[in-house]
Amino acid sequence: MLMNDMTPDNSLARESGVTASAAASTGPMRISREHHETVGDYTVADPRITCRNVDVYYGDKRAIHAVNLDIGRNEVVAMIGPSGCGKSTFLRCLNRMNDTIESCRVTGEIELDGQDIYDKKIDVVPLRSQVGMVFQKPNPFPKSIYENVAWGPRIHGLAQNKADLNEIVETSLQKAGLWSEVKDRLEKPGTGLSGGQQQRLCIARTIAVSPEVILMDEPCSALDPIATAKIEDLIDELRQQYSIAIVTHSMQQAARVSQRTAYFHMGDLIEVGETATIFTNPVHPLTEDYITGRFG
Amino acid sequence: MTRKAISQRLRTIDIVNASMRRRNAAEKRFQIYGKLAIAAAMLFLIFMFGNIIYKGHTAFVQAFVALDISFDAQVLGLGDRRDKKSLASADYAALVKAALRQQFPDVTKRKAKRKLYKLVSSGASYQLADMVKNNPDLIGTQARVWVPADDEIDMLLKGYIDRKLPESERRLSDQQISWVETLEAKELIETRFNFNFFTHGDSRDAELAGILAALSGSFLTLLVTLTLAFPIAVATAIYLEEFAPKNKWTDIIEVNINNLAAVPSIVFGLLGLALFINWFQFPRSAPLVGGLVLTLMTLPTIIISSRAALKTVPNAIRQAALGIGASKVQMIRHHVLPLALPGMLTGTIIGMAQALGETAPLLMIGMVAFIVDVPTSIVDPSTVLPVQIFLWADSPERAFVEKTSGAIMVLLAFLIAMNAMAVAVRKKLERRW
16 A cells, blocks of 8 residues: 555666666676675674664565664664665665555564564554654645644653643754744644755654654655755764664765765665775775766 | 758658647647537536426415404304314314305305315415414404415416416316406415425425425435444545555455445345345334435445545655654544545535435335425434425426426525535635645
8 A cells, every 4th residue: 555666676676777787888797686795894882773684575576685784873874775776675674664565574683772673562653653764755744834743742642731842842843953944933834845844844753752763765865955965964963862874875975974884786785884984995896886886 | 960860850840830730720629529518518507407497486485365264163163162172173174164255255156165165275274273273362353364375276376377278278267267366356365485385294285285394304314324424434445545454355345345336226225125124123214214225325435435535645644654653543543534534525425415316215215205294303204305306296286396396496405505515614624735
C-alpha cells in the first residue's frame, strides 16, 4: 500500500548500472554481481545503533546484502551511492519504516542501545519515537505550523499542560532555526511555507518528540542551495544532541556535514570510514570510481 | 548543416502549418459536440422539470367551500350528552348536509340531494368532528367553516374539466356546475393553499390525500440507512485500505464488494424479505426493515467511494505520522480520516440519494402499503415517497395526476435539501491547504 516508488527494482538498477559504466569507457569495468566485503572499520567505540549482517528482501529480491554498520553518539553518518544501491532501504530499516511495505523482509541484527529492534517484543511506536525520520520530500501535515510540531509530543503525552506544549513547540522550532521566521504565524498552515521552511518544520516536528537518533532520507534533494545550506548548518548543530544518519546524493553535502561516510553499491556496503579519508583516499576501487565521478 | 537537414526542417514546419487548420477544426468540432450534448441535456431537464411543475403546481392548492354550519345537538343526534364517546360517534355528516340544503333550498329530490352532498369532500364531516371534539362549546352555535370541496369540483375550478363539453362527456352534470357557479357568484367557493397535502397521509379521496406519511417514512428509512451504512462502510473501507494484508482473501472481498454494487436492487429486497421479516420476524412495512435493506444496497457504493477517498490521501502524510511514532489508529484518526472525509461524504450522499429514490426492494418488504397514519417511529407501518408516487400514478382519479407530480416535486425538494446539507458539511470539513 505504501511507498511503491521506494521499492528498488534491483535487476533494472543493475542493468542500468552496466550500461552506464559501459558507456563511460574511460573507467575500468568493475561491475560484478558477487558480494563485496566491506572495506574499512564499520565499528565505533560508543555505538548507538549497531547493525550486523543485515539483509533486506523485497519479495525474492535481495536489496541489501549483509551490511554491518555502527552509528555512534553525536556523529553524523552519511550514506552515499548511486540510485537503487539500497542506502534508503537500509536507512528505513533503522526505524522499521520498511514494515509498512508488505513484501519487505529484514534479517540480521539491528540494535538500538543494545536492544534488538526487530525483536518480536519490540513495538514500533516507542521505537519510532526514539528514532525520528525526516523524508526526502517535505511532508508537513495539512495543519497549522503549531499543530505540526505539537502533534508528536501530544500523542506521546510528553507535555503536562498547554504551557509545556508551547515550550516544546518553541524550543523545537528554535532548534530547527525556524522560530524567528514563523513565530508570528504559528496558526498559519504548515503547507504554506516555502520548501526549505517546510523541511525545517519537518525537522522541528521530528525533534519535538526528543528522539535519540534522527534518520534523514535525502532531506535537501528538493531544496535550493540557500535552503540546503541552512539545513546543513542545522544538521551540524543537531549533532551535539543526536546521532544522525543521512542519505544523500550530494557528495559535497556528505563531505560537509558528516564525520563518517558509508558507500553503498548495489546492495553492498562497499566502504566505510572517516569522511575525510573516504573522499581523499578511498581504498576500494568502486568507491574511488564513484567519488571521482567515473560512475554513478 | 547539410542541405538535406535544412530542407527537412523546413518541411517539418510546413507540415505542421498545413495540418494546423485540420487540428483547429477538429478541436472546434469537439467543442461544438460538447456544447450540443450539454444543450440537449439542459433541454431534457427543462422539459422534465417544466412538465412536472406544470402538472404538479396545482397540487399545492385546493378548492374549499364555505358552509354556514349550525352545530345543532339534535341534528348531531347528541341530545344532552357531551361525553367523549358520544361526541366521537355523532353524525357530523348531517351537519354538512343540512348546511348544503340550507344553501340550496330548491333541491328537494333524493337523487339531486345526493349529488348536492357530493359537492364537498367526505373529509368535511371529519373536520367538523375535530372542531367539536376540541371545543364542545361550539354545539348550539353557528359558524362559517371552509371545508375541502370534492376532487371533481376541485378539478373543475382548476380548469381541468371543460364546462363547454356536452354533459354526457364530462364527469359533472350541468346541475352540479350550476351549483358551483352559484357558489362562485356568492364567493363561497375558492382555491386556497392545500395545507392538507403536507399534514396528512394517504387517502382514497384525492382531495384529502397528503404526502406527510410518505415523507416521514422516507425520512425514517433514510435515518436508519445512514446510521448503519455510514459507520459500517467507513470502517470497512479503512480496514481494507489501511490494515488488511493484500492476499487472496482480501482480493475475494474486494471483488465481492464491487459485484454487490451492481446487483439489481430487487434482489436486496428478496434478501430483506427472507432475512429480516421471515427469519428475524421484524415488522412488515416498517422503516426499520426498509432501512436495513437499503443499507445492504448502499454499502458497496459508500465503501467503494470511501476507499477511493482514502487512496487520494498522500502517502507522505502517513509516513510523516508513522515516522514520529504514531500508531496506525492515531495516524488514521488525526490525519488520514480528516483528509478523506469530504470524499467519503460525497460517496455517502450518492448512496443516500440512490436509497431515497429506490422503490423495488421496498415493494418486497411490504412498504407498498396504503398508509393513512403518519409513522412516528421506525417500527410503524409506512411507505416512502417513490412508492407513494407509484401508488398515486396508478390511481384512476384525475385529481391524483396532479398529486403524483406534486409528490415528485416534494421528492426532488427532499433530495436537493439533502444534497445541500451534504455540500455544506463537506465545505466545512474540507481543508484547502
